[in-house]
Amino acid sequence: MKTDLSTLKEKCRENYPEMKEFLGRLVEIPSVMSEPEGNMPYGKNSAEVLDVFLKKAESMGFETHNFDNYAGTVTLGSWEPELGILCHLDVVGSGNGWTYPPFELTEADGKLYGRGTTDDKGPAVSVLYALKAVSETIPLKKAVRLIVGCNEENGSDDLEYYRKKQPLPQKLFTPDGQYPIINIEKGMIRGELSTKFTTDCKKYIAEIHGGNTINAVPDRAWAVVCGITVDEINAGADFEIIPQENGVRIISHGIPAHASTPEGGKNALTALIKLLSGLDLDECDGFKAVKNMAELFPYGETDGSSMRLKCSDEKSGALTLVFSVLEFTPDGMTGIFDIRFPVSKTAEEINSTAKNTLSGYGFSYRCIMGSEAHYVDENSGFVRTLLDVYEAVSGEKGHCIAIGGGTYVHNTEGGVAFGAELPGKEYNMHCADEFTVPEEMIMNSVMAAAAIAEICG
Ligand SMILES: [Zn+2]
Structure with a gap:
C-alpha cells in the first residue's frame, strides 16, 4: 500500500460527528418507494433524500449531478472517473417490532439505530466523507465518482436508467454487501x-x-x-x-x-x-x-x-x-x-x-x-487492491466470497461488493432495529478513502 493510512484515519475520525448528524437527517426521510409523481419516478421521499444528499455534497465543494431523480453523482476530479462507488438512498419499509422509532437516528448501547443505517444510507455517508478526507489530504491523478441510486430495493432500475445516460466506471464497488469482497453471485x-x-x-x-x-x-x-x-x-x-x-x-x-x-x-x-x-x-x-x-x-x-x-x-x-x-x-x-x-x-x-x-x-x-451468475476474477488488479486495502484497514486477512443472493452490482460488468457488513455480524437489515456502529462508520469511511487513494492517487 502506497497510502499513508494514519492521516486518513485521523480525518475520518474528525468527520464522525458531522457524519452522524448527516445520517440522522437522511434517516428522517422515509425514502421507501411510492407512487411516481411528476418527475419523481419513485415518489416524493426518494426524490427528497437524493436532493438533500446532493446539496450536502455540493456544499462540501463537490460537483454533483441529478439524473432525473433516478440516481445522482458526486465527483471528485475533472477527468472521466477511474473508480465508481455505488450506494443507494432508498430503504425498505419499517415493518413492526421496533424498540426505537425507525425513521429517527437513536444512539443506544453503543449503536446507531434507524432504517437505512446499514442498508445503505450509513455507507453512503461514509463514502461521501471519504471523498472529503481524500480531497483534503491526497492529490488525485484520476477521478472518482460516488453514484447514489434510489431504487436498489425494488429492482435497481435506477441503475439501468443511469447507464443509458452515462457509462459506469470499469472499476466499481458497492458497500451494499459484506467484507471482505463478494466477487461471485450465483x-x-x-x-x-x-x-x-x-x-x-x-x-x-x-x-x-x-x-x-x-x-x-x-x-x-x-x-x-x-x-x-x-x-x-x-x-x-x-x-x-x-x-x-x-x-x-x-x-x-x-x-x-x-x-x-x-x-x-x-x-x-x-x-x-x-x-x-x-x-x-x-x-x-x-x-x-x-x-x-x-x-x-x-x-x-x-x-x-x-x-x-x-x-x-x-x-x-x-x-x-x-x-x-x-x-x-x-x-x-x-x-x-x-x-x-x-x-x-x-x-x-x-x-x-x-x-x-x-x-x-x-x-x-x-x-x-x-x-445469469455474476463473476469477477479474484486475481484482477482491482480486486487485489481492494483486498490489500481491507487487510491494511481492518487488520484481518482478506479473501473473496461467493453468495447465492444478488447485490447492487449483479448486472454490471466487473463490479464487486466491498463492505459494509463485517463477516459474521448481524445488523438487522430489512428487520426491526436495524443499526450501525459508530466505529464501523468511521472504518467504512477509511476503507473507501484508502481505496480511492490507492486507485486514483
Ligand atoms: Zn442495500
Whole structure:
C-alpha cells in the first residue's frame, strides 16, 4: 500500500460527528418507494433524500449531478472517473417490532439505530466523507465518482436508467454487501410449474396453499382434505390437524430462511406435500400431481437432485432449489420454485433441464424471471487492491466470497461488493432495529478513502 493510512484515519475520525448528524437527517426521510409523481419516478421521499444528499455534497465543494431523480453523482476530479462507488438512498419499509422509532437516528448501547443505517444510507455517508478526507489530504491523478441510486430495493432500475445516460466506471464497488469482497453471485431463476385437472372422487385434496414469498423457505402451508377423518392422519409435531365439515384442515409449520441459504430452514410446504402424498385417498389426477411433487421436491432436499439439477463448482458452490409457493384447487395447480445456480451454468441450461424433468411428470414449465451468475476474477488488479486495502484497514486477512443472493452490482460488468457488513455480524437489515456502529462508520469511511487513494492517487 502506497497510502499513508494514519492521516486518513485521523480525518475520518474528525468527520464522525458531522457524519452522524448527516445520517440522522437522511434517516428522517422515509425514502421507501411510492407512487411516481411528476418527475419523481419513485415518489416524493426518494426524490427528497437524493436532493438533500446532493446539496450536502455540493456544499462540501463537490460537483454533483441529478439524473432525473433516478440516481445522482458526486465527483471528485475533472477527468472521466477511474473508480465508481455505488450506494443507494432508498430503504425498505419499517415493518413492526421496533424498540426505537425507525425513521429517527437513536444512539443506544453503543449503536446507531434507524432504517437505512446499514442498508445503505450509513455507507453512503461514509463514502461521501471519504471523498472529503481524500480531497483534503491526497492529490488525485484520476477521478472518482460516488453514484447514489434510489431504487436498489425494488429492482435497481435506477441503475439501468443511469447507464443509458452515462457509462459506469470499469472499476466499481458497492458497500451494499459484506467484507471482505463478494466477487461471485450465483445466477437466479424463478420457475413456475402448473397443470390442470378435474376432481371427481370422494376422498381428495381440495386445497393446498403454501408460502407467499418466492425467495424464501416457507414457514407455513395448509391444506384441506375431503372425505377423511383426523384419525386417518398420522402426523408429527410440526402439523396441526383440525376436523371440519366433510374432512380435515392440515396446517404445516416450518422454519423460514432466505432462498439463497435454504439449508438453515425447514420447508413447511414440502413437508405438507410429503404428508399428503402418503394419505389413503382416491386415485384422481390431483392426487397424482401431489405424489409427483413429493418426488420432485422431497422434504429436506435443497440441491435440486430430484429435479436432475444438482450441480456445483469449486468457485461458487452448489445449486440450491427451494419450492416456495403453491396454489392448488380441485381444478388445477400452480407452484413456484427459486433456484440459485453456480457460475459454471447458464440460465438456459437450467431452464431446459427443469422443463424436461417437469414435462416427464406431466407439468408445464415457465421461467418467470432469470439472471445469469455474476463473476469477477479474484486475481484482477482491482480486486487485489481492494483486498490489500481491507487487510491494511481492518487488520484481518482478506479473501473473496461467493453468495447465492444478488447485490447492487449483479448486472454490471466487473463490479464487486466491498463492505459494509463485517463477516459474521448481524445488523438487522430489512428487520426491526436495524443499526450501525459508530466505529464501523468511521472504518467504512477509511476503507473507501484508502481505496480511492490507492486507485486514483
Ligand atoms: Zn442495500
